[in-house]
Amino acid sequence: MVELRGVTCGYGDRIVLQDINLVVPKGKIVALMGTSGGGKTTVLRLIGRQISPMSGQVFLDGRDVAELDANGLMVARRRMGMLFQFGALFTDLSVFENVAFPLREHTRLPESLIRDLVLMKLNAVGLRGARDLMPSEISGGMARRVALARAMALDPELMLYDEPFAGLDPISMGVAARLIRELNDTMGLTSIIVSHDVEETFLIADHVVLVANGRIVAQGTPVEMRASEDPLVRQFVHAAPDGPVRFHYPASEPGVDYGVR
Numbered sequence: 001m002v003e004l005r006g007v008t009c010g011y012g013d014r015i016v017l018q019d020i021n022l023v024v025p026k027g028k029i030v031a032l033m034g035t036s037g038g039g040k041t042t043v044l045r046l047i048g049r050q051i052s053p054m055s056g057q058v059f060l061d062g063r064d065v066a067e068l069d070a071n072g073l074m075v076a077r078r079r080m081g082m083l084f085q086f087g088a089l090f091t092d093l094s095v096f097e098n099v100a101f102p103l104r105e106h107t108r109l110p111e112s113l114i115r116d117l118v119l120m121k122l123n124a125v126g127l128r129g130a131r132d133l134m135p136s137e138i139s140g141g142m143a144r145r146v147a148l149a150r151a152m153a154l155d156p157e158l159m160l161y162d163e164p165f166a167g168l169d170p171i172s173m174g175v176a177a178r179l180i181r182e183l184n185d186t187m188g189l190t191s192i193i194v195s196h197d198v199e200e201t202f203l204i205a206d207h208v209v210l211v212a213n214g215r216i217v218a219q220g221t222p223v224e225m226r227a228s229e230d231p232l233v234r235q236f237v238h239a240a241p242d243g244p245v246r247f248h249y250p251a252s253e254p255g256v257d258y259g260v261r
Contacts, residue, residue, distance in 0.1 A: 001026045001158055001190040002047055007056035009042060016042050018214040020056070029184055029191040031201045034211035034236065040194040044160045047192070048080060049073055060158075078106060081156035085163040087147035089135040095122070095146050096131040102153045121149040125179060141172025148179060158190050159183075165197040173197070177204050198237055202226070210236060
């Protein structure tokens, strides 16, 4: 469904991803994990062509997204659903209106059909009864589920999740993880999850890709990643304070070395 070939990307003069090769098979849940600032969310931006690679190619279902014109890019983006970190609901719109927004923006469906579709999506995430509430009147976990219903409004083929478990309590986290897995399997989706939460992500992912220092340093099934003897993988999976990932950011002053690694 998604493929990155030899992609190098950054912001200004700062290189974030260096020569990345990644394949996301159709129907699978692939987790992008790693240290903060490692370039995981940048991969999502590349797929949606919010940014373009400095070199290399990004393919969506076999098509190079860099070659798409404005109409082609809009069509490609309609095939994607995006769950933003912390939900990013419109605060002045009700739960119902948040989910209806993409349907009104991108289709000419009659209001009666939009109503049925919105209620169906809310029912899928267990929040049909909250349709008239405002974002300020629901919990963080509920807001994340509303955002998931909105992301699914146009029946996407590819779902992109940016830190779907961040800031959630254990119960809400478990609900969100179960929903992601069930929706992926029931609707035949392909999903890419950016996450730091090892336990919940390993429970639902088919394949895990560990990104660090701008490169893919390891990948495999959750079982393989837990069994890995690679020092960086072990440090990340077991949340070890000491290892290849350094506590101190490298000093930029020439000749400065405090001896801390």
